[in-house]
Amino acid sequence: MEDLKEQLIEAFGEDNLVDAFGELTLRVDSDDIVKTCLKLRDFFFFDTLIDLCGVDYLTYGQSEWESDASSSGFSRGRETQGNEDRHEMRFAVVYHLLSVSKNYRLRVKSYVDEAEPIIKSVTDVWASADWYEREAFDLMGILFENHTDLRRILTDYGFVGHPLRKDFPMIGEVEMRYDEELGRVVYEPVSIEPNINVPRVIRK
Amino acid sequence: MAEIRNYTLNFGPQHPAAHGVLRLILEIDGEVIERADPHIGLLHRGTEKLAESKPYNQSIGYMDRLDYVSMMCNEHAYVMAIETMLELEVPERAQYIRVMFDEITRILNHLMWLGTHGLDVGAMSIFLYAFREREKLIDCYEAVSGSRMHATYYRPGGVYRDLPDKMPQYLKSDFRTTKELEAMNKNRQGSLLDFIADFVKEFPKSIKQYDDLLTDNRIWKQRLVNIGIVSANRAKQLGFTGPMLRGSGVAWDLRKNQPYAVYDRLEFDIPVGVTGDSYDRYLVRMEEMRQSNHIIEQCIDWLRQNPGSVMSDDHKVSPPSRVEMKDDMESLIHHFKLFTEGYCLPAGEVYSAIEHPKGEFGIYLISDGANKPYRVKIRAPGFAHLAAMDEMARGHMLSDVVTIIGTQDIVFGEIDR
Numbered sequence: 006m007e008d009l010k011e012q013l014i015e016a017f018g019e020d021n022l023v024d025a026f027g028e029l030t031l032r033v034d035s036d037d038i039v040k041t042c043l044k045l046r047d048f049f050f051f052d053t054l055i056d057l058c059g060v061d062y063l064t065y066g067q068s069e070w071e072s073d074a075s076s077s078g079f080s081r082g083r084e085t086q087g088n089e090d091r092h093e094m095r096f097a098v099v100y101h102l103l104s105v106s107k108n109y110r111l112r113v114k115s116y117v118d119e120a121e122p123i124i125k126s127v128t129d130v131w132a133s134a135d136w137y138e139r140e141a142f143d144l145m146g147i148l149f150e151n152h153t154d155l156r157r158i159l160t161d162y163g164f165v166g167h168p169l170r171k172d173f174p175m176i177g178e179v180e181m182r183y184d185e186e187l188g189r190v191v192y193e194p195v196s197i198e199p200n201i202n203v204p205r206v207i208r209k
Numbered sequence: 210m211a212e213i214r215n216y217t218l219n220f221g222p223q224h225p226a227a228h229g230v231l232r233l234i235l236e237i238d239g240e241v242i243e244r245a246d247p248h249i250g251l252l253h254r255g256t257e258k259l260a261e262s263k264p265y266n267q268s269i270g271y272m273d274r275l276d277y278v279s280m281m282c283n284e285h286a287y288v289m290a291i292e293t294m295l296e297l298e299v300p301e302r303a304q305y306i307r308v309m310f311d312e313i314t315r316i317l318n319h320l321m322w323l324g325t326h327g328l329d330v331g332a333m334s335i336f337l338y339a340f341r342e343r344e345k346l347i348d349c350y351e352a353v354s355g356s357r358m359h360a361t362y363y364r365p366g367g368v369y370r371d372l373p374d375k376m377p378q379y380l381k382s383d384f385r386t387t388k389e390l391e392a393m394n395k396n397r398q399g400s401l402l403d404f405i406a407d408f409v410k411e412f413p414k415s416i417k418q419y420d421d422l423l424t425d426n427r428i429w430k431q432r433l434v435n436i437g438i439v440s441a442n443r444a445k446q447l448g449f450t451g452p453m454l455r456g457s458g459v460a461w462d463l464r465k466n467q468p469y470a471v472y473d474r475l476e477f478d479i480p481v482g483v484t485g486d487s488y489d490r491y492l493v494r495m496e497e498m499r500q501s502n503h504i505i506e507q508c509i510d511w512l513r514q515n516p517g518s519v520m521s522d523d524h525k526v527s528p529p530s531r532v533e534m535k536d537d538m539e540s541l542i543h544h545f546k547l548f549t550e551g552y553c554l555p556a557g558e559v560y561s562a563i564e565h566p567k568g569e570f571g572i573y574l575i576s577d578g579a580n581k582p583y584r585v586k587i588r589a590p591g592f593a594h595l596a597a598m599d600e601m602a603r604g605h606m607l608s609d610v611v612t613i614i615g616t617q618d619i620v621f622g623e624i625d626r
Contacts, residue, residue: 026293026559052445055562056571056588066556066577101560101573101588105445105454105461112560133448136596144257159250159625168258175262203264207578208553 009109012049017041030112035098035124038115042100042130051102051111054127057137059145060097063171069204095119096147100127117147126152144169175199215243218607222251226329226611229621233598237607245602245610247595252625260585264551265291266364268585273359275587276623279318280350281310282565283623284363289469290561290572291365294554297526302512303367303519304471309508310353310362311470311563312501313405316412317346318566318618319498323419326491326615330432335422342415345408352377352401366521372512376404402509409506416498423491433488437601437613440485447600448593451568452497453617456482456490463564477504487616494618497566525552551580560588567591567618589623 010029013022023030033041045051094116102111117124126149127134138149139158146167149155157164166173176199179192218235221227230251236244256275260268272283285307292299324339347357352373354360362369376397379390396407423429439449444457454461462479464472480496482489520527528547529540554576562571568590575584594617601617602610 025557028558028560030558052442053448053450055448055450055569056560056573056586058573058586060575060584060586065583068579099573099586101571103569105459108466110560112558131448132443132446132600133593133596136592140592157250159253161250168255175258201262203267203550203580205579205581206550206553208580 006109009049009107009111013111016044016048028110028112030114033113033115035115035117038098038113039125039127039130041113042127045102045111045113046130049111050104050107052105053103054100054131054133054137055103055110056099056101057127057134057141058099059141059147059169060099061145061169061171062095062097066207067205068207069201096122096145098124098141098147122146123148123150125150128152143167146170220610222248226614228325228614228619230625231595231614231619231621233610235602235607235610240607242602242605242607242610245599247598249595249621250625252621254626256626257585257587260582262581264580265554265582266551268582269364270359270361273361274622275589275626276318276565276567276570276591276620277358278321278620279314279566280358280360281307281314281362282318282563283570284361285311285470286561286563286565286570286572288363288365289563290559290574291554293559293561294557294574294576295365295526295552297366297521297523299367299521300518301471302371302515302517305508305511305515306368306372306519307363308470308472308475309405309505309512310350312504312508313346313349315501315566316498316505317343319494319501320346322494322566322615322618326618327423327429329611329615330429332423332426332429335419338415338418338422342408342412345404348377349401349405349408352404364520364527366523366527367519369520371519372401374400376401402512405505406509409502409509412502413499416495416502420495424495430488432608432612433491433616434486435484436487436605436609437616438484438486439597439601443600444485447597449568449597450590450593451565452490452493453568453590453594455480456493457485458482463562463569467562469561469563475504475507477501487612490616553578553580554582562588565590567620567623568594570623587623587626589626591617591619591624595619595624 010024013031017031021032096117098115098117100113102113115124124147126138136158138152139155141147142149142155143157143159144167160168166178176195176197178195180195181190181192184191215236215238218237220233220235222230222232232248232251234246234248235242256271260271269284269287272287273280275283320339320343324336327335350360351357354362376399378394378397381390396404439457441457441459444454444459458481460479460481465479477500480493482493524543528544533540534544556576556578558575560571560573562569570590571588573586573588574582577583601613
């Protein structure tokens with residue numbers, strides 16, 4: 006892995022490479038994604054795209070438990086880490102690459118803006134990106150330019166919204182039932198209320 | 210002259226050969242597939258969203274329900290991700306137990322695959338034989354976790370409890386004679402390890418039986434040989450892992466290449482295919498069962514000789530014993546905090562992957578320092594495999610689609626998540 010790290014630093018600069026928990030993460034500008042991926046595939050032998058997913062950083066570092074008690078020991082006190090890790094861009098697209106021939110992994114991360122969550126598709130680099138990009142579009146609402154078939158994949162036909170976004174409620178927005186009188190299935194606003202059993206607490 | 214048009218056929222979602230809820234839109238010219246468009250998501254339960262709203266330990270149960278025929282392997286990837294972030298030491302005995310159950314799970318999965326694949330292609334009897342052995346392994350699951358399928362047995366820091374000293378036995382009933390009962394309980398006299406050891410001894414004979422039924426069977430070969438050929442390069446492009454990749458001749462196995470738990474201390478071989486067709490993948494999986502059997506054998510030997518703790522004693526993550534809890538103030542607080550709030554992970558992200566029976570199963574975990582994950586992405590092997598359906602089925606006959614679904618070892622729990 007050290008060899009790979011040196012080569013990556015040489016090619017992409019030290020600032021863009023993070024080494025944490027024994028894994029390498031490369032930050033890439035969203036405009037350069039296809040160019041970088043081609044380079045990684047052809048010169049760094051990353052022959053497989055293992056995974057591609059979207060991440061929504063909207064509520065990163067926010068907790069649900071408000072208290073001013075102490076932040077040490079066993080009490081309920083907590084200290085928010087603030088949003089220091091929060092990024093200016095709301096969404097990230099994360100690529101997990103694997104090199105079967107060289108036996109190493111790399112994570113590539115690219116941030117996209119909320120106003121325009123568009124990134125170039127890497128389907129021409131790795132064929133497996135096809136469905137992964139459809140999934141990221143479906144669940145996160147990230148658009149992939151030049152993708153030939155960007156349809157929803159996991160949610161229902163005619164679904165509205167992107168469920169893995171942090172502002173999409175856990176309970177959903179509509180519920181479905183069969184209406185006897187109309188003789189068909191109808192959608193209505195959800196009748197249940199959101200319920201948090203265990204609050205989100207951030208401790209150092 | 211009559212106009213000839215392609216015909217669009219809807220396959221599933223309620224079809225016995227669709228392995229659950231796969232809906233395929235097939236565009237066919239006569240009986241030849243021109244295009245296959247799988248519609249998935251009919252079993253989407255939002256596991257990733259649910260996991261975001263629960264403390265870490267409460268999502269282990271969801272992992273079982275992803276690929277519901279290889280439950281403990283899913284758990285393994287998840288707890289490994291948490292352990293990496295906490296830099297938690299897992300006792301060696303727990304590692305061996307995990308490896309043993311991973312391999313039991315692999316046999317469980319492959320038996321399920323063999324039975325249903327056979328059933329799809331028209332070999333009825335193999336299903337019954339495969340499920341006969343499967344039942345014994347399911348009993349091991351039950352003995353160790355109390356649940357036949359959804360075990361929730363692996364925990365961050367180890368496993369829930371040590372292997373039981375006594376294997377549960379069948380009870381007397383009006384429907385069994387004493388003699389029958391004795392025969393049924395014959396291999397259940399000792400501990401769970403004795404029961405597994407007995408299974409490991411007998412299992413090669415069962416594999417031989419499946420072998421005799423299928424490997425040289427003319428119909429089986431007619432249905433599998435040269436169906437769904439994928440070249441090694443194409444397999445990598447398509448994100449194939451596991452037996453699907455090895456069937457194409459790539460010797461890639463995370464247990465060997467990026468060893469986790471104690472796989473680097475065990476001896477086993479990686480079978481690879483030659484042509485990359487369905488028959489090769491069948492042979493690869495059959496050999497994997499033999500290798501798994503061999504791994505379990507080694508684990509049993511080790512576990513017999515090395516008793517010890519199976520759970521980390523870091524009580525921020527693992528609960529203290531009941532006795533300690535009743536006696537000691539600090540243990541009581543730990544217990545209370547653990548079960549009400551859970552534990553916090555340091556901020557950061559980690560991807561942990563294991564060699565699941567179907568391929569590479571990975572958990573991408575992002576934590577912002579809270580007691581719940583910020584984002585969990587489940588990398589399911591079947592998702593990438595099913596995405597290649599169109600490419601694999603194109604140009605084949607309608608009946609071959611069923612073979613391809615079978616050879617991909619599709620389970621919808623993990624694909625739809």
